[in-house]
Amino acid sequence: MPWFQAQMAELQRLAEEYALSQQQTASNIVNVSEKMRLKRAEFIDAVQVLVDKIGKIKGISACAAYHDGLILAQSAHPAAIDAFGATLQESARAAQQGAALLGLGELEQIVIVGAKNKVAMLSIGPLMLCISSPKQINLALALNRPH
Amino acid sequence: MSNIHPLDTRKSQSGEIDAILRNLMGIQGVSAAAIVDNDGFVTHIQRDSEINTDAIGASVQVVFGAAARAAQHVGHHATNMVICENAEGFILSTPVEAGFMLALVTQRDALLGRVRFELKETIPVLKKLFSHYLTH
Numbered sequence: 105m106p107w108f109q110a111q112m113a114e115l116q117r118l119a120e121e122y123a124l125s126q127q128q129t130a131s132n133i134v135n136v137s138e139k140m141r142l143k144r145a146e147f148i149d150a151v152q153v154l155v156d157k158i159g160k161i162k163g164i165s166a167c168a169a170y171h172d173g174l175i176l177a178q179s180a181h182p183a184a185i186d187a188f189g190a191t192l193q194e195s196a197r198a199a200q201q202g203a204a205l206l207g208l209g210e211l212e213q214i215v216i217v218g219a220k221n222k223v224a225m226l227s228i229g230p231l232m233l234c235i236s237s238p239k240q241i242n243l244a245l246a247l248n249r250p251h
Numbered sequence: 252m253s254n255i256h257p258l259d260t261r262k263s264q265s266g267e268i269d270a271i272l273r274n275l276m277g278i279q280g281v282s283a284a285a286i287v288d289n290d291g292f293v294t295h296i297q298r299d300s301e302i303n304t305d306a307i308g309a310s311v312q313v314v315f316g317a318a319a320r321a322a323q324h325v326g327h328h329a330t331n332m333v334i335c336e337n338a339e340g341f342i343l344s345t346p347v348e349a350g351f352m353l354a355l356v357t358q359r360d361a362l363l364g365r366v367r368f369e370l371k372e373t374i375p376v377l378k379k380l381f382s383h384y385l386t387h
Contacts, residue, residue, distance in 0.1 A: 126372075133383055134267045137376045141274050144372055148365070174364030189364075230368075 108247035111154050112228065118147040119229025151231060152177040161249070163241040165221065170232050188234050191216070192225055196232065215243075264384045265295075271373055271380075272297040278369055280340070280361025287311050289350025302356070311344045311354040332370065334363070345370055348381035 125143040151169050158167040159179020169177040173193035199214050214225040223236040275284040276297045283298040291309040319330040335342040343355045
């Protein structure tokens with residue numbers, strides 16, 4: 105499996121494990137609380153690691169992860185980080201409406217291509233990963249050559 | 252035996268509340284995490300520097316109360332979280348149970364989405380812990 109798809113699959117797995125830990129019902133609330141906390145940390149730490157790795161890939165301008173349009177993790181040199189969040193919220197809302205109308209299923213990714221730059225937004229559990237690059241960069245190729 | 256179990260349970264629940272606060276302190280930019288009771292007194296706190304706990308407790312309750320009244324005025328019903336954005340950071344406060352609040356103080360470099368996500372995910376379990384804690 106190409107590097108980026110493998111990373112995304114791993115994050116989806118961690119997100120699902122965290123979601124499962126939230127559904128646990130146990131008489132010992134302390135144990136449930138601790139397990140949820142650890143699973144959440146595992147998921148969020150993995151998101152931060154991936155954001156850092158993507159931010160270092162040649163050709164990628166910035167990478168950040170958002171929750172409800174608010175910044176959750178960012179690469180070392182982010183640009184217009186709040187504008188990213190606002191764009192993400194607006195785009196996701198429009199895309200979700202469109203996806204529902206067309207029966208596309210749950211939203212997985214959105215790509216906006218401008219004359220100069222482009223941005224890809226990918227859904228990971230409750231979060232959205234945003235990756236921006238110059239327009240001419242082939243994101244699929246760049247993301248599968250992390251080193 | 253029956254007299255000992257509740258005390259152990261209460262101790263482990265209080266320990267878990269402290270563990271949750273320590274976990275929140277591990278987030279980038281968070282400088283204090285506290286549980287404040289209905290009267291503005293701090294019952295649990297984790298912090299990375301000297302901080303006036305009485306001032307935090309009282310101000311969190313006052314600010315949250317004012318925000319909750321403002322929300323009622325505009326028909327927004329229950330207030331789930333209040334975020335104060337200040338020159339040097341943020342103060343976030345969220346109701347837990349029976350008038351108790353969870354308050355976080357952050358520096359300017361905190362990632363608001365990260366802190367808010369952690370708060371939103373933490374509150375349901377804190378509510379359960381508190382309801383057990385207050386009834387045992």
